[in-house]
Amino acid sequence: MNKNKYLKAYYDDDGLLIKGLKSLKKEGVEILDVLTPFPVHDIDKILGYRRSWIARVGFIGGAVGAVIGFGFQVWVFTVDYPLNIGGKPFLAVPSFIPVTFEMTVLCAAFAMVFAFLIRSKIGPGAEPFIHDERSTDDRFLILVGVGKNATEETVSELKNKISNTGAQGIVLKDDVELSKNY
């Protein structure tokens, strides 16, 4: 029994799911993930997830973009290839601002998109791993970790705990692929 094992607990209703999640968390059960067909409020609070750092990535990306956009124009128009355009000074700051703005937005957006794709391991070429197709339709899922050295007794104890919370079905799974994701 050294494979990664986990239990799939099915729920019919998001209210039941939240209730079950709270009581399981209280009992100290290891929860690997929760899958829902639509966003359910408070799940990340119950699981104690920290806030996403994607905003910071966006800020850094934007700041880098602004510096590159502005700096490049300053270098081009003052050092590399000064051109007299409409009698304006070479360092014509107002005319640099639209490009700086666009570069800021572009770099911030790209930084966030790629950070998200890399961190979530999705994007072109990634192989989808779907725990249960009905979790994209009408079922709510909690994945409960069993642990590598769990005996059958502890598993059945765990199953009891879960079914007490109102789960409609529980399936034991040993999956190699799961270890990649968690």
Place this chain on the structure above:
Amino acid sequence: MEISFSFTSKFKIPVFILILTGMATIGYSIFVLHDHGERFWANFLLNNVFAIVISLCGLVFIAIHNLGNSGWQVAIQRIPEAVSMYLPFGSILMFIIVISMCFDANHLYHWVHPEGDVILEMKKGYLNVPFFSIRTLIYLAGWTFMAIWLRKVSLKNDRDNDIKYYRKSITISAIFIVFFAITSSMAAWDWIMSLEPHWFSTLFGWYVFSGLLVSGVAVITLITVLLKKTGYMPQVSKEHLHDLGKYLFAFSILWAYLWFSQYMLIWYGNIPEETVYFIERLKGFNTLFFINLFINFGFPFLALMTRNSKRVPIILALVSIVVLIGHWLDFYLLVMPGTLGENAQIGFVEIGMTLGFMGFFLFIVFTALSHANLIPVNHPYLKESLEYHTQY
């Protein structure tokens, strides 16, 4: 769920001190200063237009949320409603300016005497005293009428639980938004842009409109935080403040966008009749010109960027105060160069009259707040608003 705000001496005393300061300054500026009341009229126009703009934002706030079918604002809806109740009083004060203009008692708008000025004689068909008065009457009467109508429907709903009141308020909002879209631009041309009648900018109405959104949302935020801190609004959570903070942040950027759009086109085009506007400001008001940009764009942009600063009431209130001062300064830069010109200064009269108008404004808003339940109990979206959550 009945929470009523009582306008007690805790609020009344500071408000009356503000009003008395204003009265004293007005007396000083009329009777002591020997400048034919020029400084008085310029400040009167500046502060009253600013106050009207803020109170108009209360109406816009309710209208856009009604039309957008949104629910989160219901918990604070009484505040923009109360803010919009300044409109009738602001209209009366505005008409003091218009009437004194008819009797040639103030010299704010020099297109009143177009003789000998070729450009102004050409614009005489639009810029003349009777037409100006009629237009002002239409704007103010329309806004006041709809503000009172919307408020009445909302208060009726408190006593009588029926969905028809909400439907009716949507209809009023729709009419108002169309009316406002036209009149807000025109009022900005008439009241502010025509102070310098030789100059014009097609973007000017939008520019004032963006300032309207920022300063109005700042005032709504400040009153929300004040009432929450004094315990009158237990229903307002950090989530509502977060959304107000987002508005403040976004509208500050919108203001900067429009400011820059106007500036850059004029700078790029470099036509003397357009650049004169900015040359005047860069010469006589150089420091304020750059402070204005920083305080209204740089500061709120950096200060409200993180999620936490939008959710902490004290920080949000602080930013609102700074932005409000900033937008008063913006209006100062819009009004003063065209009226007082080189004699403009921020001194005793300016600050005193601003405080006086603030007192008058707050007196009306607090009175309006105390006349109604602070929670619109029968609003169909009330429950949604009380359980509102916002992630980012």
